[in-house]
Each structure stands twice: as C-alpha cells, then as structure tokens.
Amino acid sequence: MIASPYAEQLARIPVRGHRVDVDGTETAWWEYGAADAPVLVLVHGFRGDHHGLEPVVAQLPGFRIVSPDLPGFGESATFAGRPHDIEAYADWLAAFIDTVGITGSYVLLGHSFGSIVAAAAVARGLAPERLVLVNPIGAPALEGPRAVMTRLAVLYYRTAAALPERAGFALLRNGAIVRVMSVTMAKTRSKTLRRWIHDQHDRYFSAFGDRDAVLEAFRASVGHDVSEFARDIQVPTLLVAAERDDVTPIEAQRRLVTLFPDATLEVIPEVGHLIHYETPGDAATRTLRFLRSGARA
Numbered sequence: 001m002i003a004s005p006y007a008e009q010l011a012r013i014p015v016r017g018h019r020v021d022v023d024g025t026e027t028a029w030w031e032y033g034a035a036d037a038p039v040l041v042l043v044h045g046f047r048g049d050h051h052g053l054e055p056v057v058a059q060l061p062g063f064r065i066v067s068p069d070l071p072g073f074g075e076s077a078t079f080a081g082r083p084h085d086i087e088a089y090a091d092w093l094a095a096f097i098d099t100v101g102i103t104g105s106y107v108l109l110g111h112s113f114g115s116i117v118a119a120a121a122v123a124r125g126l127a128p129e130r131l132v133l134v135n136p137i138g139a140p141a142l143e144g145p146r147a148v149m150t151r152l153a154v155l156y157y158r159t160a161a162a163l164p165e166r167a168g169f170a171l172l173r174n175g176a177i178v179r180v181m182s183v184t185m186a187k188t189r190s191k192t193l194r195r196w197i198h199d200q201h202d203r204y205f206s207a208f209g210d211r212d213a214v215l216e217a218f219r220a221s222v223g224h225d226v227s228e229f230a231r232d233i234q235v236p237t238l239l240v241a242a243e244r245d246d247v248t249p250i251e252a253q254r255r256l257v258t259l260f261p262d263a264t265l266e267v268i269p270e271v272g273h274l275i276h277y278e279t280p281g282d283a284a285t286r287t288l289r290f291l292r293s294g295a296r297a
Contacts, residue, residue: 001199001203002195004055004196005055006054006055006058010055010057013057014033014034015030015031016031017029017031018031018100019075021099022092022099024080024081025071025076025077025080026077027069027071027076027092027096028068028069028074028075028076029068029096030050030068031064031065031067032063032064032065033060033064033065035064037063038062038105039063039065039066039104039105039107040060040064040065040106040107040108041066041097041102041106041107041109042056042057042065042066042111043068043093043110043114043115043118044070044111044113044114045113045114045135046112046217046218046221047073047205047206047208047214048073048112048204048205049073049074049075049204049207050067052200052204053111053276054067055276056109056134056276056283056284059280059285060284060287066100066102070089070114070217071084071092072084072209072213072214072217073207073217074208078209078210079092079213083216084213084216084217085216085219085220086117086120087120089121090120090121090126093117093118093126094121094124097126105128107129107131107132107291108121108126108128108131108132109131109132109133109134109287110131110133110134111133111275111276112137112247112273113137113217113221115134115135115136115137116137116220116221116229118133119133119136119229119230119233120224120229122229122233123229123232123233129235130235130237130238130291131233131236131237131238132238132240132287133239134275135240135242135245135274135275135276136241136248136256137221137225137226138227138253138255139248139249139256140222140223140224140225154218154219154222156177157215157218157219158215159171160211160214160215161211161214165211172206172208172214175202178202178206179198179202181201181205182201182205183198185246186198186272186274186278187244187270187271187272187274188278196277197274197278200277227255227259230260230263231259231261233261233263234262235262236262237260237262237263237264238263238286239253239256239263239265240275240286241253241265241267241268242268242271243267243268243269243270243271244270244271244272245273246272246273247273253265253267264290268282268283
C-alpha cells in the first residue's frame with residue numbers, strides 16, 4: 001500500500017465506524033471529528049467509497065463529518081427490491097440522514113456522481129443549510145463530445161453484467177481497465193501523487209459485490225446530471241469545478257451555475273475530475289470560505 005500524502009493530517013482527526021439499517025439497506029458509515037462539531041455530510045462518487053473523500057476530510061478539522069458508503073459500493077449492501085437509480089439513492093440519502101439522527105443544521109457535499117445524488121435529494125425536499133458540489137456532473141454524459149466514449153463505457157458495463165458471474169466480475173475488476181481510467185483522470189505532474197492515486201483506484205474502485213447494481217448505478221450516473229435539479233434547489237450552493245475536467249467541460253459548469261436560484265462557481269486550475277485526490281486543500285479552503293461568508297464564496 002502506498003502511503004497517503006494526507007495521512008498525517010487525517011491521523012489527527014478521530015474516526016469511528018458504524019453500521020445502520022436504512023429502510024432495509026445495511027449502510028456502513030464513518031464519523032470523523034468531535035460529535036458536537038458542525039455537521040458535514042459527504043456523498044462519494046461512482047465506484048468509489050468513503051476512502052475517496054478522506055483527503056478532503058483531512059483538510060476540515062473542526063467538523064463532525066458523516067461519510068457513508070453508497071448502497072452497492074464499499075461496505076454497504078445493495079438496495080433490496082429497488083433499482084439503483086437516482087430516485088432510490090436520493091430517497092436513501094434523506095432516510096440515512098434521518099436514521100443517524102442529524103436533526104439540526106448541516107452542510108451536504110457531493111462529489112461527481114454524489115453531486116447528482118445530493119442535488120436530486122435536495123430538489124426532492126432534503127434541507128441542508130448549504131450545498132457543496134465538487135466536480136459536479138453538469139451536463140448529460142450521453143450528449144456532446146464525450147457521447148461516444150460514454151456509450152462504449154455503457155457497453156463495457158452491460159457486457160460485464162451479461163457474462164457468467166466469474167467472467168463478469170473479472171471484466172469489471174480488470175486491473176488494466178481500472179488503470180486506464182485512473183491515468184485518464186489524473187492530471188497532476190507529481191509522479192508520487194499519481195502513483196498514490198492509481199493505488200487508491202486499484203484498492204477501492206472494485207469494492208462492490210453485485211454486477212447488476214453497478215450497471216444500474218452507472219446508467220443512473222450517465223443518464224442524469226445536476227442541471228435537471230438545479231432550478232428546484234433553494235439553498236445556497238457552491239460548485240467547485242475543475243478547469244481540466246474530462247467528464248464535464250468547464251463551459252458546461254459555467255452554464256450550470258446560472259440555473260440555480262443561488263449558486264457560486266469556483267474553478268480550480270490545472271486539475272481534472274480528481275479534485276478530491278489532487279487538490280483537496282484547495283477545495284476545502286473554498287468550501288470554508290463559502291460557509292463562513294454565507295451564499296458567496
């Protein structure tokens with residue numbers, strides 16, 4: 001295992017692991033920081049788990065950070081009797097926050113696919129005090145210049161689900177394919193940081209136990225985006241976008257921010273879809289500024 005460049009900072013923050021039943025779905029979640037600190041709820045991205053957002057956690061001492069594994073990923077179970085679509089994830093998020101007893105004010109932060117889940121949940125009535133979307137999915141993946149690559153990815157997941165179980169899992173967890181994804185997304189010039197990012201993807205990008213759930217969640221991730229929920233989000237919102245994001249171009253992020261009743265766009269230069277790995281300190285600084293100054297970052 002390659003040591004995290006953020007390990008020393010993270011080690012200063014106490015962490016407690018929990019498991020809870022959320023409407024019939026066993027959910028694993030982690031709690032960082034003091035129990036009486038201001039609450040920040042995190043929602044990770046597709047094929048990830050809570051580990052992916054720990055570099056951001058490391059930059060935010062002074063908060064009680066609640067970070068679950070999404071159903072179907074990490075250590076959380078799959079949904080029982082429901083497809084892994086945006087509606088189900090949004091309902092689960094609202095139920096999770098209620099189940100773990102978050103009753104006062106809190107901030108909700110979603111990364112990548114988590115930005116869609118968080119936005120959908122807030123549009124459906126979830127009421128955080130503030131909403132932060134990091135690397136938000138701001139445009140339909142099945143449209144525009146990246147549509148061909150997205151459809152190839154859909155074929156990849158569909159093939160993995162159709163194959164016999166052993167072969168399907170082998171395809172989904174193929175190290176070479178995971179590495180190609182990792183190399184494509186990483187923009188840092190630091191060889192040390194790139195090696196650590198690749199190691200993180202090798203360790204956690206295949207932490208799932210059900211091929212159908214992965215395919216359903218992937219379809220949800222490419223079939224929806226934050227823009228369809230933006231107009232119904234009434235809480236102050238911060239978009240932390242990346243200048244070189246390969247998933248949502250910066251031009252689409254600039255259009256996205258205009259759709260919210262109350263939103264601010266912050267752009268981190270020279271980084272892509274891995275803000276949470278490459279520039280978590282910058283993302284945390286912009287988030288803290290947003291929280292301390294109200295609706296404007």
